[in-house]
Amino acid sequence: MGQPLSTAVPGRTVVPGNTTVLDRLDAATPDLDPPFAALDLTTLRHNADDLVRRASGTPVRVASKSVRCRAVLEEVLGTGLTAQGGFRGIMAYSLREALWLVERGARDILLGYPTVDRAALAELAANPVALGSVVLMIDAPAQLDLIRNSMGTGAVRPRVCLDVDASLRVGPVHLGVRRSPLRTPDQAAELARIATAGNFDVVGVMFYEAQIAGLPDSSLPVRVVKRMSAKELATRRGAVVEAVRAVSGDLEIVNSGGTGSLEVSSADPVVTEVTAGSGLYVPTLFDTYDAFTPNPSLFFALSAVRKPAPSITTLFGGGYIASGPPGSSRVPRPIRPAGLKLLRNEGAGEVQTPVHGRSASDVPIGGRVWFRHAKAGELCERFAHIQVVEAGVCTTVPTYRGEGRCW
DSSP: TTTTTTBBBOOOOOOOOSSSSSHHHHOTTTOOOOOOOEHHHHEEEEEEEEHHHHHHHSSSEEEEETTTHHHHHHHHHHTTTTTEETTEEEEEOOOOHHHHHHTTTOOOOEESOOOOOOHHHHHOOOOHHHHHHEEESSHHHHHHHEEEHOOOOSSSSEEEEEEEEEOOOEEEEEOOOOOOSSSHHHHHHHHHHHHHHTOEEEEEEEEOOOOHHOOOOHHHHHHHHHHHHHHHHHHHHHHHHHHHHHHHHHHOOOOOOOOGHHHHHHHHOOOOEEEHHHHOOOGGGGTTTTSOOOOOOEEEEEEEEEETTTTEEEEEOOOOOOSSSSSGGGGGEEEEEEEEEOOOTOOOOOEEEEEEEEGGSSSSSSEEEEEOSSSSSSGGGGGGGGEEETTTTEEEEEEEGTTOOOO
């Protein structure tokens, strides 16, 4: 990750490079006491290259929600946090985050979600650089009213993007996430007219097809649904974009996709950019996609603190449960030693996590067990720093949390 990491603490251990990812991470961090998170930079760079390859020339916007570490954003987008090597721009998840990133050089930020943070909107209105760098997300007139009331009625022209529902509907069945109320070309065009009349610049349209991008290829019915959805959206997306352009003129942004759907989204000529972030770290929820082979780059380690039974080892910490519907897919997964599992009745605990299996006896008191998280950037909310390993050298970089930022 090199020189862009101005906040790094360099140099602990040097080890040979011809090893597996966990071999490299383990060998470069012998003096660190878990819990800690560790990132293999070689694998991260491979994953970044693979995202660009899969996008087939369409620029990739980085989803900061799935990264939450400024040093990693700099690695992918360059020290200016704006564009580099097939990546262009950030999709932020908070307006306060976006303003903070602008202060640090970012000049192309699309807010992925609507905001009702009135104080942050007032700050945006008072900052010409931020106004030219940040695009707000909307899907309803009430949001426009709140933005205008917060930013004032003067000459400020906020730049906005319309979030359009990209789910698949089969009769009364809704397949996909519940996001925007906008769905049809007429609905999108009407909101664009209201925005334009209210002194807003409509510069983009976004379609997030969660039922394609965020759904693993776990069965034949899932694959069928994803193909049906891609076919339906390819037609409707073009019609929506044409309707909005008829009102607002040329659009800077037609955003679509996610790590799991880069090929599908980038194949549509109307799409100007795709979004990805999880594909840099590759958490467990991305292990069963047909489109790519998972190469995890981010892990965390826990220490063994007791042995309640020969086949059980108890670890300190570990209750890093991912968001989404409760279930086994959202819990962290022990990776090394191989063969370890969480106890059904305890799972991953806030203070202690028991694991069982034949290899549990191989973990001594004070030994470590490596895990993977279920979702990408959420792990960074649990750690103030990431240990970045490159060519055997371990470097410490802060996460958003480590920089005192919690949005």
